[in-house]
Amino acid sequence: MTRFALVGFGFRAAAFHRVAQALPGVRCVGAVVRSPRPLPVPAYGDLAACVRGAQPDFVVTAVPRTANAGVIAEAVGLGLPVLAETPPAADEAGLRALLASVGPSAPVQVAEQYLLMPSHAARLAAVRSGLIGAPTQVQVSSTQQYHAMSLIRGLLGIGRVGAAVRAVRTVAPLLDPLDRSGWTGATRPEPATTTIATLDFGGGRSGLYDFTTGQTRNLLRFRRLLVRGTHGELNDDEIVHLPAPETLARTRLVRRQSGHDLDLNGFDTETILLGDRVLHRNPYAGHRLNDDEIATATLLDAMAAWVRGEGPPPYPLADGVHDQVLALAVEEAADTGREVTATPIG
Incomplete structure (x- = not known):
């Protein structure tokens, strides 16, 4: 059984928890939330407490994009593999800071399910x-x-x-x-x-x-x-x-x-x-399961297999970063009316 914990328990985090219940080899063992409230899994006030109490094999970050990079870096610092909700950071500066913080070989995957x-x-x-x-x-x-x-x-x-x-x-x-x-x-x-x-x-x-x-x-x-x-x-x-x-x-x-x-x-x-x-x-x-749930289940199973050393990385951080680089270039081009060159970073 591969165990994971959630950081956040909003719409996407709840979807991960719901889908995990259909998977025999994956189990959600806790969630990190800012405000105490009834949850279907044990709740923790911070990630370090969750790691000590729930002992997950990896974490799924499902927080606002402005907070995502910091949570990813914290989890990596605690020695945990991460499945990060999209996008991994809000802007190019955040993407560069994240890559500089965790390094190119960090155990981070991105929850890109489409x-x-x-x-x-x-x-x-x-x-x-x-x-x-x-x-x-x-x-x-x-x-x-x-x-x-x-x-x-x-x-x-x-x-x-x-x-x-x-x-x-x-x-x-x-x-x-x-x-x-x-x-x-x-x-x-x-x-x-x-x-x-x-x-x-x-x-x-x-x-x-x-x-x-x-x-x-x-x-x-x-x-x-x-x-x-x-x-x-x-x-x-x-x-x-x-x-x-x-x-x-x-x-x-x-x-x-x-x-x-x-x-x-x-x-x-x-x-x-x-x-x-x-x-x-x-x-x-x-x-x-509906189509999005099938994709989420496939992603969770792939992440669990990768963490166990039994499968390829499902969607490496560098790919999620590049998707966001291209998306930001689209917004910049629309804002300015000029052609923008999107260049890979990291």
């Missing part, structure tokens, strides 16, 4: 299969900043490379019917900002970022993901490619979801297929 969500994991598998050739451009309109940068870099298959970034913003009315708590009851559109950016990574590889305030949860806006390759294109859940000379094919990614109609196995994701090829199989079938 490429582990079933739909994105299946798309990534389809792209990596070579069906559309070498990916050259990724367009993301679904999630914000560093998460979108992770999707762009992951689907392009590039590492921590620099980019020339251009961006613009527009403001227009938009109704916002949903938030984390559910239906808002809103009846009047309010101003919402859309940021559109292009990122040129060189070598013919590029990204397009398109995000409107609240789009992650506002279901009045479609989520869109496009991957252009040398031999085809993936558009959300459909692929166009050349399976044979002078032959165009359009093939869909199909999710097998139990629980519909007379399927009495219960509502659950089972697989995502491309024809007869399984691109993704839910490793937690039977637990009725």
